[in-house]
Amino acid sequence: MRITALPYIGCGKCRACLAGNPHYCPTRLNTGTEDIAGGYAEYVKVGAGSCLPLPAALSLDDGALVEPLAVGLHGVKRGGVQPGDRVLVIGAGPIGLAAAYWARLAGASRVAVSAPSTRRQPLAEAMGATAFIAASDDAALAAASEEALGGAADVVLECVGQTGMIQRALACVRTGGRVVVLGVCLQPDTFLPLTGLAKEADLRFSVVYDVAEFQACIDALDAGHVSPRAMITDTVSLADAPAAFEALRSRTHQCKVMVTPWAGPSLNRSDRAIPEPMPTP
Numbered sequence: 001m002r003i004t005a006l007p008y009i010g011c012g013k014c015r016a017c018l019a020g021n022p023h024y025c026p027t028r029l030n031t032g033t034e035d036i037a038g039g040y041a042e043y044v045k046v047g048a049g050s051c052l053p054l055p056a057a058l059s060l061d062d063g064a065l066v067e068p069l070a071v072g073l074h075g076v077k078r079g080g081v082q083p084g085d086r087v088l089v090i091g092a093g094p095i096g097l098a099a100a101y102w103a104r105l106a107g108a109s110r111v112a113v114s115a116p117s118t119r120r121q122p123l124a125e126a127m128g129a130t131a132f133i134a135a136s137d138d139a140a141l142a143a144a145s146e147e148a149l150g151g152a153a154d155v156v157l158e159c160v161g162q163t164g165m166i167q168r169a170l171a172c173v174r175t176g177g178r179v180v181v182l183g184v185c186l187q188p189d190t191f192l193p194l195t196g197l198a199k200e201a202d203l204r205f206s207v208v209y210d211v212a213e214f215q216a217c218i219d220a221l222d223a224g225h226v227s228p229r230a231m232i233t234d235t236v237s238l239a240d241a242p243a244a245f246e247a248l249r250s251r252t253h254q255c256k257v258m259v260t261p262w263a264g265p266s267l268n269r270s271d272r273a274i275p276e277p278m279p280t281p
Helices: 060-078 094-105 121-126 138-149 165-172 193-199 211-222 227-231 241-247
Strands: 003-005 051-053 086-090 110-115 131-134 153-158 173-181 202-205 232-237 256-260
Touching: 003 060, 051 211, 060 094, 060 211, 060 227, 060 232, 060 256, 086 094, 086 138, 086 165, 094 110, 094 121, 094 153, 094 227, 110 138, 121 131, 121 227, 131 138, 138 153, 138 165, 153 165, 165 173, 165 193, 173 193, 227 232, 232 241, 241 256
Parallel strands: 086 110, 086 153, 110 131, 153 173, 173 202, 232 256
Antiparallel strands: 003 051
16 A cells, blocks of 8 residues: 555554644654664555555655645644735745645735745745745845735744744744744754744744644645645665765755655656746635
8 A cells, every 4th residue: 555654653542642643642653763763765664553545646756745744734733824814934945845835725815935045936936935035134034024925924934943043033023923933943042032022923833743734735735736746856766865865965956855765776857847836725
């Protein structure tokens, strides 16, 4: 059976597992960590309760996109994005692009994606962004975001995970707006509480997803909302995977590199055409 799976194995009996949240299970095992080796092999052990079948119309590549899409979906839900909202996504990596995709499907009237350069602009537009902003400081981004969105952002989704990004997000959100942190920052960070206090802004955090959100991603792709395929910029074999990882140490055009366990020579997709921008919902 062709499936995609959450990278967690829960006990299947606790409150978290029964609610579809195996990542909160007290005895969970994580695939791809010290718990269970995972990912870069022909086969990997996953939890039966975390497996979801792929519809016939979807490929295994689609199945591999479900996990980052689910991260974006959970963040958009945490932000309470509503039809007509103005949304700013800080960061144009796979998670930021997934957040832009779901913000548009949630009915956001305008979605701006920001990054230090314009390299990801075509991908962001293909995923549903109505504007792309290349800005490197808080003041410039706040001004450019307000112009692009027709007002300060109702929701800001921080998808970078570097120090200073929470402060940047607070500088861009409207009074009474919501900031959601999806980026994983591994360093201590500081921000000026007065910035959020003066705006009475909500600051929320978002981590991973639940089983229902995984299924929602599958359903969206199966319904024809396949613009996330634009994120796949290359496909490599297992033998070529180490070299592909090494290449990512430098600035690159890559976004999502797929590893095909049974492939021979790599199938380079760097020149594949970017789909047309996603239509307005």
